[in-house]
Amino acid sequence: MSVAVVGWGLRTALGSDADAALSALLRGETAARPPRSFDGTDYRAQLVAEIDGDPAPSRHARYLRRLALLGCEVAQAALRQSGVATGDRLGLFAAVGGLRVHWQELMGPMAQQRADASDCWQRGLRGLHPHWLLRHLSNNAHALLAADIHARGDGATLAGATAGAQAIAAASRALNAGAIDAALIVAYDRLLEPETLVDLGQRGLPAMVGLQSWVGPYAGNAGGMIPGEAAAALVLVREAEAPLCWVQARATADGELSEPAGSTLAAAAAPLARGIAVVDGAARGVPTLDSAERIALGSVVDGNAALLATAAGLGQTGAAAAVVQTIVLALVLRSGMLPPIACVDVPAVGPLRPVVTPTPTAATAALGLCSGAPGLAAAVRVDVEKPR
Amino acid sequence: MTAPSVWLRAFEAVTPLGDTWAATAAALAAGKSAVAPIAAFDCAGFPSTVACEIAAPWAKVADRRRAIALHAAERAWQAAALTAAPERIGVFVGAESGRAEFATVRALALAAGSGPAFDHGAFARFAPALAARFDAGVASPAAVAASIAGRVGALGPCETFSLACASSSAAIVEAVRALRGGECDVAVCGGVGADVDPLMLTGFGLLGMLSSRGASCPFDIRRDGMVVGEGAAFFVLAIERGPAMVEMAGVGRSLDAGHLTAPDPQGAGAVRAMRAALADAGEVSVDCVQAHGTSTPLNDGIEIAALRQVLGEAAEQAYVSSVKGALGHWIAGAGAIGLCCAVHAVVAAEVLPTAGLRDVAPECKARHVVGTAVRAPIRTALANAFAFGGANSCVVVRSAA
Numbered sequence: 001m002s003v004a005v006v007g008w009g010l011r012t013a014l015g016s017d018a019d020a021a022l023s024a025l026l027r028g029e030t031a032a033r034p035p036r037s038f039d040g041t042d043y044r045a046q047l048v049a050e051i052d053g054d055p056a057p058s059r060h061a062r063y064l065r066r067l068a069l070l071g072c073e074v075a076q077a078a079l080r081q082s083g084v085a086t087g088d089r090l091g092l093f094a095a096v097g098g099l100r101v102h103w104q105e106l107m108g109p110m111a112q113q114r115a116d117a118s119d120c121w122q123r124g125l126r127g128l129h130p131h132w133l134l135r136h137l138s139n140n141a142h143a144l145l146a147a148d149i150h151a152r153g154d155g156a157t158l159a160g161a162t163a164g165a166q167a168i169a170a171a172s173r174a175l176n177a178g179a180i181d182a183a184l185i186v187a188y189d190r191l192l193e194p195e196t197l198v199d200l201g202q203r204g205l206p207a208m209v210g211l212q213s214w215v216g217p218y219a220g221n222a223g224g225m226i227p228g229e230a231a232a233a234l235v236l237v238r239e240a241e242a243p244l245c246w247v248q249a250r251a252t253a254d255g256e257l258s259e260p261a262g263s264t265l266a267a268a269a270a271p272l273a274r275g276i277a278v279v280d281g282a283a284r285g286v287p288t289l290d291s292a293e294r295i296a297l298g299s300v301v302d303g304n305a306a307l308l309a310t311a312a313g314l315g316q317t318g319a320a321a322a323v324v325q326t327i328v329l330a331l332v333l334r335s336g337m338l339p340p341i342a343c344v345d346v347p348a349v350g351p352l353r354p355v356v357t358p359t360p361t362a363a364t365a366a367l368g369l370c371s372g373a374p375g376l377a378a379a380v381r382v383d384v385e386k387p388r
Numbered sequence: 389m390t391a392p393s394v395w396l397r398a399f400e401a402v403t404p405l406g407d408t409w410a411a412t413a414a415a416l417a418a419g420k421s422a423v424a425p426i427a428a429f430d431c432a433g434f435p436s437t438v439a440c441e442i443a444a445p446w447a448k449v450a451d452r453r454r455a456i457a458l459h460a461a462e463r464a465w466q467a468a469a470l471t472a473a474p475e476r477i478g479v480f481v482g483a484e485s486g487r488a489e490f491a492t493v494r495a496l497a498l499a500a501g502s503g504p505a506f507d508h509g510a511f512a513r514f515a516p517a518l519a520a521r522f523d524a525g526v527a528s529p530a531a532v533a534a535s536i537a538g539r540v541g542a543l544g545p546c547e548t549f550s551l552a553c554a555s556s557s558a559a560i561v562e563a564v565r566a567l568r569g570g571e572c573d574v575a576v577c578g579g580v581g582a583d584v585d586p587l588m589l590t591g592f593g594l595l596g597m598l599s600s601r602g603a604s605c606p607f608d609i610r611r612d613g614m615v616v617g618e619g620a621a622f623f624v625l626a627i628e629r630g631p632a633m634v635e636m637a638g639v640g641r642s643l644d645a646g647h648l649t650a651p652d653p654q655g656a657g658a659v660r661a662m663r664a665a666l667a668d669a670g671e672v673s674v675d676c677v678q679a680h681g682t683s684t685p686l687n688d689g690i691e692i693a694a695l696r697q698v699l700g701e702a703a704e705q706a707y708v709s710s711v712k713g714a715l716g717h718w719i720a721g722a723g724a725i726g727l728c729c730a731v732h733a734v735v736a737a738e739v740l741p742t743a744g745l746r747d748v749a750p751e752c753k754a755r756h757v758v759g760t761a762v763r764a765p766i767r768t769a770l771a772n773a774f775a776f777g778g779a780n781s782c783v784v785v786r787s788a789a
Contacts, residue, residue: 001569042512063648088660092643096550098529099485103497103506110497117490117586121433125590133591134648138484138529138550143777146645152657154641154664155779156558159485159550160530166547173565177391179640179664194511195496195522202519250571253479253546255538257525267475267543271571373524375534376546 002387003172004243006182007082007235008327009074012314013049013228021314022331022339026358030313030342032211032226035192044201044208048192049228049315060144063134065100068141070231071188075145082235084182091180092151093171094142095163095187097319101195105132145186153180161372163187164322165268165380168234168249175238183236189318191227200227203258203373205286216312216343217283218290218354225285228315232323245330246383248272249322256375259284262292264377265369266300272381273300278338278366279352280325282377283309283316291350293369298351301367306359307352308332310368312342318372322380325368329382333366391568394625395632395788398468399578401621401728402447402460403715404440409621412715413732413740417761421714421743423604423615429490429586435593438602439584440617440716450521452618453486453582457532458539460620461576465540468624470574477542478572480563481533482549482556482579484720488522490586496522536576536622544572550720553680554641555579556621557723557773557781561639563625564783578622581718592616595649599683604717605744606681606710607688607752614682617716621724629788634734637768637786638671640664644778651687651774655694661780662698662770669768669784673702676739676769678730681710682717683744689751691772707733707762708754713743723773727783730769734787737765 010018013031024031031049034040040048055061055069064072071094084090109124134140139157146155154174158166164187171183191200200206207214207224214223236247250271254264265282279301282293294307310328311317317324332338338359341347347354364385371377381387399409404422406412422440431437442456449455487493499514501507515522525531530548537546545566549558556579563577583589592598592614599613625636642664644657651658666672679691696703711729718725733739741757748756766787773781 039508040512042509044512088642098527098550101493101496103500103511104504106493107497107500107504107506110494113490113494115491115494117429119430119432120490120586121431121590125586126433128590128594130594133588133595136591137552137648137776139552139775139777139779140648142551143648143779146643146778147647150645152643152645152660155643156549156554156562156641157551157779159483159548160528160533161524162530163548169545170547170562173562173569174641176569177565194500194506194508195515195527198512198515198519199523202516202523251546252543253530253534253537254543255534255536257523264543270475372528374528374531375538376528376530 001176002246002248003175003236003238004240005234005245005247006237006240006243007078009077009233010327011051011070011074011231013051014314018327018331025310025313025339026337028340028342031315043197045197045206045227046209047207047211047214047226049226051229063140067188067190067229067231071141071186072145074231075184075186075233078233078235079149079184084235086150088152089181090151091153091174091183092146092155093167093183093185094157095167095319096138096157096159097189098159099136099138100193160376161318162251162376162378163319165249165251165378168247171236185234185323187320187323188231189320190229191316191318192229214343216341217285217309218347219344220348222285222287222290226315228317230317230320230324232320232327234323246387247326249380251378254375258373259289260371260375260377262296265293266296268377268379269367270300272367272379276301276365276367278306278363280308280310280329280368282369282371283311294350294352303351305352306338307354309341321370322378326380326382329366329368330384333363333384336360392627394564394567394636395629396634396636397624397626397630398464399623400460400464400467402456403619404442407444409728416714416740419741419743419760428584434589435600436598438615441584442618450489451526453580454532454535456582457580457620458535461536461622462539464622464624465576470626472574474541474543476544476573478544478566478575479533479537479542479546480559480575480577482559482720483529483532484550485529486527486531492518492521532580540576551779552775552777553719553722554773554775554779554781555720560783561641561781564636564639567625567627573627575625576622579721579724580620581721582618583616583719584618603744604683604713606683606713606742607748607756608745609747609749611683613684615716617718619718619725620721621728632788634731634785634788638665638669638784640668641781646778649776651690655690657778657780658694658774659697661782665782665784671768673699674706674768674770675766676707676733678726678771679708679710680772680774681712683712692752692754707739707757709740709742709757713745723781727771730771730785733766733769734785738763
């Protein structure tokens, strides 16, 4: 069952807010660039989508890393926009990709260790920062943000590459169960951590060429995905007079070790696909994956539906993807203009109709898909008119 | 429209006291404890040197978290013997992120340079050879849920809760709501904890959370911290009543919105979650409480005070116990093993004891089950899970008889 979106906040590599991201997408821009914040020369991934700038100074910086801090910022913005009451009836649902290693903190304590961990305390673990675990806590941003905004209702931290969709689904259930009156969702992820870049590279997913040579998703010679980062937030309520949009989400999985099967993406989409004529695809940019996705989607949506790839512009945003897509697709539908897929002139033949030039639309609903390892697939449906 | 009832059709657990729930329950009923010196690694010098470990050879694998979880989940699924269309089967799991083995983390850290600066070039050249040891199949918090979905053939909602000590309870709450809302007909839910490793024990130890005495004794005057345990417990829930074990009668969650590590001093968040679960179940009291009961000085007293606020005079009649005295604290799996005990109380008319509890602290007075199990008819039971970060999750089960 759809719920109403009454506030949002967004920070992506294509601008400091949602309107900036939409404008850039409509111009066909991509944020893909060689890494700026680290030397990425030796990674297979040669293009990434990095957010410009850092979060504002925060007392939470001793516990939270950059993306979590940006998540707190967009969450506060969404809450202000919504005007919903805080307290016992406000829920908070966070979506995170998973714990990262925090290499910088570990390198010292690991420098003198033996492989069998013998005497590991004396050999360095005792030197870990006392707050290491709190920095490593999966729900640390959830907890600190709840305290900041006095969210004392239902809530949880959802995790994994489809966590954004999971969080929307969980918040919707809590709203529909009457457990809360409003839910704040905050999602953030960064696919630019060293081990993530290596993992993506080993699975043959990222773009391994320079920007001049890169071809976007759904082209026959698509050149791979763009690892990115994003922070996004939504405020949901059961009903609203004139919300920003309505949203519904489904996350599923199939047990594959890498990307999910195309049929799994279709299984996530199927419950939400009624009447859909615009799809924002998972946009992995790997021709075999793109083709399998289109064939599978052709069984659950109109084969002539418009196919977008906002991830070609924004980068892949992991746990934040479904929340990012909710905001971007709502703005796309409200603008009446479908953005072209960045860096694609000639799409591959197949079901659905990849959009390669800005295209007017009268559609009032869109479906966004996202995926990730291991075998995770999710869909989010966005309506700008109340769904029946 | 009234939401349909949700029924527990089967459950299973693998614990340091047994590869099955039946074996575990028998050991727990006899008052046994799995707390023992850590065997998994050299813990000399650590703030605490005990844990509750699974010793079975099949669990001695690199990806211990997933192995333990699949062991329990597959057996629960087999025991339920249910069939449903793949898109009508949901999977809801409480799990934290996985970790590469210590030797791999060490090798990667060394590859990145021995100085203070992380050498991306060196890491990028070295790490691909070890990628299978830390890729998303190992490290993703969602790897457990995805693996279970693959094994049982589920293509319904699949969600992972990483909510520290309330993870698996929160996942069970979600499964109940998804079933009531018609998103699926059957759900596999539960959680896993696999944190007996050098890094996690260091993290807990440096925060002062572990028992320096090496004892898990919830509610006892001697309690001085928790003991980390590992294990997994999974439940198969269904809309169809069939030969149900219990009714999943009520669920509730709340947030303290307070401190990152300490609970609300008045237990207000715990009170809200328990009241929500009881109201959802249409009950004002319960016969038995499987407490979160971590054996930490602060938490246990606050939980008992919160329980008194919620149950009022009925708190004197409700049996109270905590499985953490015997099996340690499973962190993400804690809520699931707690629910096993609550279900057992209803199904077997047997309230399992709090191992390690000898002298009840004044602030923890309640109708504790001490020593060995108590035989008593139990119609309703409450299972609590309260997490770091102030997340609270509660489940009420009711006899299906």
